[in-house]
Amino acid sequence: MQVMKLLCPSCGVSNEEVRFSGPFCVKCKPVHIDLPKKVEYQRCSRCGRVRLKGNWIEWNEAKVEGDVAAKFKGEFLRATYSLPDQEATFFVGDKREMYPLKMQVPVAILKVICQQCSRQSSGYFEAIIQLRGKPSSIKRFTRLFKKILAKKTFLSKEEEKKEGVDLYVGNSREVVALLSELGMRAQISRKLAGQRQGKRLYRTTFLLRFQ
Ligand SMILES: [Zn+2]
Ligand SMILES: [Zn+2]
Numbered sequence: 001m002q003v004m005k006l007l008c009p010s011c012g013v014s015n016e017e018v019r020f021s022g023p024f025c026v027k028c029k030p031v032h033i034d035l036p037k038k039v040e041y042q043r044c045s046r047c048g049r050v051r052l053k054g055n056w057i058e059w060n061e062a063k064v065e066g067d068v069a070a071k072f073k074g075e076f077l078r079a080t081y082s083l084p085d086q087e088a089t090f091f092v093g094d095k096r097e098m099y100p101l102k103m104q105v106p107v108a109i110l111k112v113i114c115q116q117c118s119r120q121s122s123g124y125f126e127a128i129i130q131l132r133g134k135p136s137s138i139k140r141f142t143r144l145f146k147k148i149l150a151k152k153t154f155l156s157k158e159e160e161k162k163e164g165v166d167l168y169v170g171n172s173r174e175v176v177a178l179l180s181e182l183g184m185r186a187q188i189s190r191k192l193a194g195q196r197q198g199k200r201l202y203r204t205t206f207l208l209r210f211q
Helices: 061-069 115-121 135-152 172-182
Strands: 039-044 050-052 055-057 078-082 087-093 098-104 107-112 127-133 155-161 164-169 187-196 199-210
Touching (some): 039 061, 135 164, 164 172, 172 199
Parallel strands (some): 127 199
Antiparallel strands (some): 078 087, 187 199
8 A cells, every 4th residue: 555645834744754634744733723812810909819700719820720721712632821921832633642832822910909808998898796795605706707707708897895796797698697507596687778889788787695
């Protein structure tokens, strides 16, 4: 059987030396890759978190790079992305022979202030947790609530009173979630505190009595 001799139109190598894929050698075979027109992420300059798929998460370079790489489509087996180099690497070819193909892909990290940080700095709060009763329990639960809530939302203010402690919390749903998680029952009262961007703003007070 006679094999026709081919020369790669791009690099000139012959099919006696390397494998061919169509008219090109496997290294030069044109690959089609779709690059997204614009890739940008918002990062909060106050808390350092980044917005990924609609959620604000702790800054994690590898996660952002993975998210960028997942936006590429085309004839490659695998893609990676490096933020510091602003460079994508596509592994093209087939399972027998893979070649890295590097491409510059700019990704912008925009500096913003996230809603949570802007609310916190303006003193915004949706809920007040009032801890009353046994002083040792007040102390213990104040510490516990602060620790848990700091991860989910923010505290605008902590007020020590002679009858107990008031905690001013950014998000009231997080307080509901916290209390139900701990199986605690609070006496709840809600009042209209005005408007914010056309929406009614309610403030909820959660009164907890310890015996
Ligand atoms: Zn070639
Ligand atoms: Zn922030």
